[in-house]
Amino acid sequence: MNIQISKWLLLAIISSSVFLSVMDIFIVNVAIPHIKTGIHGTDSDIQLVIALYLLGYATFLVTGGRAGDYYGKKRVFAAAMLLFVVTSAACGFAQTPWQLNAARFFQGVSAAWMIPQGITYIQELFRGGRERVKALGIYGSVAGSASVIGQFLGGLLPETNGFLEGWRLIFLINLPIGLLVLPMALMFLPPDQRRKGAGFDHSGVLLLTGALVSIIYPLIRGRELNWPLWCIAMLITGGVLLALFVTDQKQKQLRGRLPLLDVRLFGFRDFNIGMAVVLFYFMVQDSYFLINVMLLETGLGFSSAETGMLFVFQGVGYVIASLVSLRLVPLFGKKVLQAGVLIMIITLALHIAVLNGPDVDRQLLYPILFAYGTGCGSVLPSLLAVGLKNIPIELAGAASGTFSTFQQTAIALGIGVIGGIFFSSLGPLPDVAAYISAYRMATVTNIGLLGLVGFFLWLLPGDEPLRSPADAACPIQSSN
Template sequence: MNIQISKWLLLAIISASVFLSVMDIFIVNVAIPAIQTGIHGTDADIQLVIALYLLGYAAFLVTGGRAGDYFGKKKVFVGGMLAFIAASAACGFAQNAWQLNAARFFQGVSAAWMIPQGITYIQVLFAAGQERTRALGIYGSVAGSASVIGQFLGGVLPELDFYMEGWRLIFLINVPIGLAVIPLAICYLPDEPRRAAGRFDLAGVLLLTGTLVCVIYPLIAGRELHWPWWSVAMLGFGALLLVVFISNQKQKLAGGREPLLDVRLFRIRDFNIGMVVVLCYFMVQDSYFLVNVMMLENGLGFTSAETGLLFVCQGIGYVAASLVSLRLIPLAGKKVLQAGVLIMMGTLAVHMYLLDDPAVDRAMLYPVLFAYGTGCGSVLPSLLGMALRSIPADLAGAASGTFSTFQQTAIALGIGVVGGIFFSKLGPEPDLSAFVSAYRIATAVNMSLLGLVGFFLWLLPAENEVHPDSKACCAAA
């Protein structure tokens, strides 16, 4: 059945996918201590709960986008949503860390299959120009709202009684939402013609997935096990797989086949600088939540609800600043992002000053987190456009996919590196002084990463300038 309804209602159906996938990142961030207690997990286990979702998403994002062309966007969207709620249910009923982390990986994979279909549907349903801009703005607003709602629910749900463990609700809440959306998608989303040309780069997907797992997993698990030989071997094997992956992609491109990753992008100086900016910024994004949640709840004794409300305040600051920054970018360009980075660094310094006393005035934390959110909101909404501004039009799609893969990989890497530094300094039976010391070191690392973001933003060309590498690459393409 395919009944015609308003395309704005179709946008609501499509937006459910980004709502669920984004909410599932932020809802977990606040509930980390409750999950760790519930599954009797180690510090490494809880890092993997975050990282494996992101790795599954990063490794299959490009493939998920192409799946819609080969099998039909509607089928892939519905199938991805079904897989997502099945994986969510498996997370909710997991009995140990292994079960939970396996389900989290498949949650990320299924998100990578459903999200690109929604973006493509917007391009099909809404005419270019003001109408499409409005639709993309609504879609982005849904993602922003999901981050705030996720942080609120991540604080509240663990304190409810469910199966004796309220943390399970943070995953199971996806199930009724998905079951409500799937029938609507089946009935109302239009069937778009398939594009049968080309083939899946299965070898590329396997090589990229193997590379990411072999790098991120030993960074997280190796530290806790005092770096056994296999963890070092995995890191070395991951480096080897990366070399093989790049060679494989070059061969496909030279042979006229469509690669998973277009290596021509890395001939462009500004693109390389932009990807360093992406790497450093997103290493901070979720590691910030990890170390702050652990400090607030396990170090200072905040409840998950109190922590959730604090991060809601941070999210409100993000949304408010993002609306303002998008208006300022045409006037001031990258200076807006640089100002946002300075705000983030300054408020992190205030974080370190305040979060060393169990008697801290909790009311003072709300404006501090709000200010940090305004810094994030000044940087993140325009980061994609700033990083990819010099990319030739024929490589724009490949660059956007590469940006998203870098983004998710960088978040997972930040959880592994910054989170690993935090937990290594914390020790097995930490007291408040150990928490304060570990928190300060991890936060100093994040401030250093933000300093690199500011430096590499400075290296990017001014507005309306294009580096000669971009023109040369365009000619070569």
């Protein structure tokens, strides 16, 4: 059944996918201590709650786009939305860490299959340049709003007393939204023709998934288990699988087959530098939330609602700065990003200075987090432009898919590495002083990573203006 409705209403249906996908990253961040208590999990269990969602998203994002070509965007969008609802329910009713983390991985996979269909629909529904920019702007604003709403709800819902434990609501809240959108998508989204020429790189997906899981999982689990031999073996296996993946992709490229990642991209120096920027920046992004939530709520006794409000201020700073930076980047190029990195470094130093004991000046934290958000907002919206600056237009789609895969993988890696530094510094029976010391060590590491971001930005040639990210048809980024 296909009923004709306004394309702006179709945009609302499409945008629900990015709203749910981004919200589920940020709503979990604030609720981590409640989730850990609710499932009787360990430190590594809660790291995996974040990391496995991102790994599922990262490894299946490109494949999700190909699925839309092969099976049809409408079918894939609806199927992925249904899977997202089912896996959200599985997360909400999980009884053990294993159940929750398995569901989180497949929740990330379903998000990876939803997002590319929405991006493609926007390209097809909004043909005019100005209209398309407006539609992409609305889509991006929905993602930004989802990050702020997620942080607010992640603080509020775990403290709700009712029939279910409050932390479960952060997953179950997806159900009414998904069940409302699903029939609307089936009724209103226009049908499309399947393109038989589009295929899947099944072996590439398996190799990349195996490599990333074999690297990230032992990085998170190994510390807690005192690095048993199987953890070392997994790390070695991950390195071997990654090498095989690169070889496999090169061979497919030479044979004229469609690889998961277009290895020609890595022949461009600026793209490689841009990917280094992406790696070190996104290692900081979610690890920042993890270590701050653990210090504030578990170490210093903040309520999750208060922590959520602090991150809302950070999110508001991000949104304001992102709107300003997108106007400044065409004029001043990479200098805007360099200024943003400097702001982030300074405000992280202020985090360390202020979060120095149980008697924290809580009111002072609000402007500090707001300022940190402005630094993020000055950097993140234009990172894609950095990576695609000198990429030929025929490779822009492949480059944006590679960018998003790299982005989500870097976040998961940051959770493993920075989270590992934080938790290994706590000791078996941590007190407030131990939390503050562990936080300082992890935050200093993040400052060092941001220093590397600044260094690689400096390596990029010239200060000429960068191309606007709106010029590239790319999967939306998580927003602060």
